[in-house]
Amino acid sequence: xxxxxxxxxxxxxxxxxxxxxxxxxxxxxxxxxxxxxxxxxxxxxxxxxxxxxxxxxxxxxxxxxxxxxxxxxxxxxxxxxxxxxxxxxxxxxxxxxxxxxxxxxxxxxxxxxxxxxxxxxxxxxxxxxxxxxxxxxxxxxxxxxxxxxxxxxxxxxxxxxxxxxxxxxxxxxxxxxxxxxxxxxxxxxxxxxxxxxxxxxxxxxxxxxxxxxxxxxxxxxxxxxxxxxxxxxxxxxxxxxxxxxxxxxxxxxxxxxxxxxxxxxxxxxxxxxxxxxxxxxxxxxxxxxxxxxxxxxxxxxxxxxxxxxxxxxxxxxxxxxxxxxxxxxxxxxxxxxxxxxxxxxxxxxxxxxxxxxxxxxxxxxxxxxxxxxxxxxxxxxxxxxxxxxxxxxxxxxxxxxxxxxxxxxxxxxxxxxxxxxxxx
Numbered sequence: 001x002x003x004x005x006x007x008x009x010x011x012x013x014x015x016x017x018x019x020x021x022x023x024x025x026x027x028x029x030x031x032x033x034x035x036x037x038x039x040x041x042x043x044x045x046x047x048x049x050x051x052x053x054x055x056x057x058x059x060x061x062x063x064x065x066x067x068x069x070x071x072x073x074x075x076x077x078x079x080x081x082x083x084x085x086x087x088x089x090x091x092x093x094x095x096x097x098x099x100x101x102x103x104x105x106x107x108x109x110x111x112x113x114x115x116x117x118x119x120x121x122x123x124x125x126x127x128x129x130x131x132x133x134x135x136x137x138x139x140x141x142x143x144x145x146x147x148x149x150x151x152x153x154x155x156x157x158x159x160x161x162x163x164x165x166x167x168x169x170x171x172x173x174x175x176x177x178x179x180x181x182x183x184x185x186x187x188x189x190x191x192x193x194x195x196x197x198x199x200x201x202x203x204x205x206x207x208x209x210x211x212x213x214x215x216x217x218x219x220x221x222x223x224x225x226x227x228x229x230x231x232x233x234x235x236x237x238x239x240x241x242x243x244x245x246x247x248x249x250x251x252x253x254x255x256x257x258x259x260x261x262x263x264x265x266x267x268x269x270x271x272x273x274x275x276x277x278x279x280x281x282x283x284x285x286x287x288x289x290x291x292x293x294x295x296x297x298x299x300x301x302x303x304x305x306x307x308x309x310x311x312x313x314x315x316x317x318x319x320x321x322x323x324x325x326x327x328x329x330x331x332x333x334x335x336x337x338x339x340x341x342x343x344x345x346x347x348x349x350x351x352x353x354x355x356x357x358x359x360x361x362x363x364x365x366x367x368x369x370x371x372x373x374x375x376x377x378x379x380x381x382x383x384x385x386x387x388x389x390x391x392x393x394x395x396x397x398x399x400x401x402x403x404x405x406x407x408x409x410x411x412x413x414x415x416x417x418x419x420x421x422x423x424x
Contacts, residue, residue: 003381003400003411005388006420010246013254013286014416016235017407018043021195021264024051024091025166026231028099029203030072031055032174035227037072038065042233045406050087054096057081058103076174076222083108088115088405090332093141094163097123098171101132101147110142113376118332122157122164129154151177151217158187160332166196169215173205176221187212188329189303191265198263203229234259237266239407241310242382244269244289246414248278249317250389252290253417260284265304272299272311276318296320296363305329305337308359309383312341315361316350317390322361327354340380344372348387348395369393378405385411389419 023043028051030037042048052062052070059078063071077099084100084107086092093111097120100107121139128134131150136143151172158165165184172180187193190212197207204227209215235257247253260267260282273280273289275297281288296318301307305326315322330337338359342352345361349368353360369391374381381402388395400423403410411421 001399001401002424003385003397004422005385005391005395005397007391007393008250008389008419010250010253010389010417010419012417013256014243014413015257016240016243016255017409018048018233019236019238019264020045020047020406021091021192021236021238022199023048023233024089024095025196025199026233027051027055027072028095028170029199030229030231031058031060031074032076032099032170033203033227033229034075034222034224035229037074037229037231039070039072040230040232041068042070045408046087046404047089047092047406050085050089050092054084054086054092057084058100077103079103079105079107082106083110086111086115088113090115090118090161091163091166093120094161095167095170097143097145098127098149098167099174101127101130101145101149102171102175104146104148106144106146108142108144116141119160122160126154126156126168149175151175151180153181155183155185158184162187162189162192165193169193169196169207170200172217173200173207173219174222176219177217178219180217182215184213184215189265189305191263191303194263202231234262234264237262237264237269238306239410241266241269241307242313242386242410243413244273244287245310245314246386246389246417246419247289248273248276248280248294248314249291249386252279252288254286254288256286258287266307268304269307269310272297272307272314275299276314294318296322298323300325302326302329306379308337309341309379310386312345312352312359312361313383313386315363316345316348316367316387317363319364322363324359324361325357327357327359337377337380340375340377341383344375344380344384345387347372348384348391367391369395371396371398373397374399374402376402378402378407382407382410385414385421
């Protein structure tokens with residue numbers, strides 16, 4: 001699929017997409033809960049659909065109540081298939097592997113696309129300490145595991161991703177871990193762990209922690225009593241970041257459906273937008289955003305690396321050199337995003353320098369019409385599309401359907417705001 005973005009002025013408003021971070025965690029919690037869970041505002045991205053497929057293969061029954069609601073019936077982990085596939089979801093593979101390991105059955109865990117090249121040797125080290133046998137493909141997928149996982153005091157490395165810890169926290173909770181501690185060194189993306197703990201508490205598992213370094217479990221084993229649970233998936237700050245940046249450079253627009261008190265890490269985009277000098281009004285029910293003369297900003301994205309792509313699009317329209325910290329977090333994404341952003345935005349006439357852990361974007365030089373490639377990375381496709389709104393001519397994006405991973409309605413939503421986009 002090719003998307004061609006023409007210079008555009010945006011107006012109007014819309015609701016942010018559903019958070020796949022919230023949706024996938026809710027699916028996992030519903031699987032682990034004996035009873036019926038009703039999920040409102042479920043996500044429809046490829047990652048969300050993969051999570052639904054995984055929990056069905058692990059024994060949950062999923063049905064659609066209406067356009068905005070699904071129902072999940074579960075009695076816990078009861079695998080009905082010897083293999084699960086998490087698609088291209090990094091969160092899915094890292095969260096569902098420890099959860100799947102709660103079963104005593106032999107199960108193969110696999111993925112597709114870039115997930116096949118991402119390191120999974122974390123599990124080779126940790127799962128045997130929890131009574132789980134595992135065989136990986138030299139630290140990569142597929143994984144062949146057999147539990148059941150037995151919670152124990154362990155120490156883990158949190159420097160690569162917090163998603164590994166999310167899976168362990170949920171598995172420990174479901175296993176009824178008692179007087180048990182997970183110690184974490186160098187934890188990154190702490191807000192995502194706060195989201196995990198929030199979802200767990202909603203479903204009845206309370207975990208305490210000391211400065212995100214020691215997580216304590218005193219959780220009673222699950223009872224056989226069936227529960228009736230309800231969960232509403234909040235708006236997605238990761239996807240909305242692209243809409244907000246679009247409003248800051250080509251608006252003004254109004255975005256609704258975002259929780260300004262959310263624990264989602266990418267809510268930090270608000271600080272970057274304010275520092276850039278755009279016009280922004282943050283209200284409980286909506287965010288109004290419009291252009292003003294934009295200036296370079298300094299932002300630390302170590303805990304929210306998914307903000308790099310939209311912030312590069314923003315920085316390209318700011319006078320001066322913007323500095324974003326946290327480049328080391330970009331290596332094991334759908335692409336090596338530091339290099340991908342540097343190469344694709346160079347085609348748009350924007351120079352990006354990489355210096356150790358810093359990305360320096362030289363903005364204010366004008367965005368050039370060009371043909372770019374998504375590199376099969378959803379956030380690269382969206383970043384180039386947003387930048388195209390301010391180009392001096394059409395920006396053509398090859399493999400533009402990469403957006404389906406997280407935000408399948410992205411082009412449609414942009415068009416609703418007035419963006420001139422042709423799809424072929």
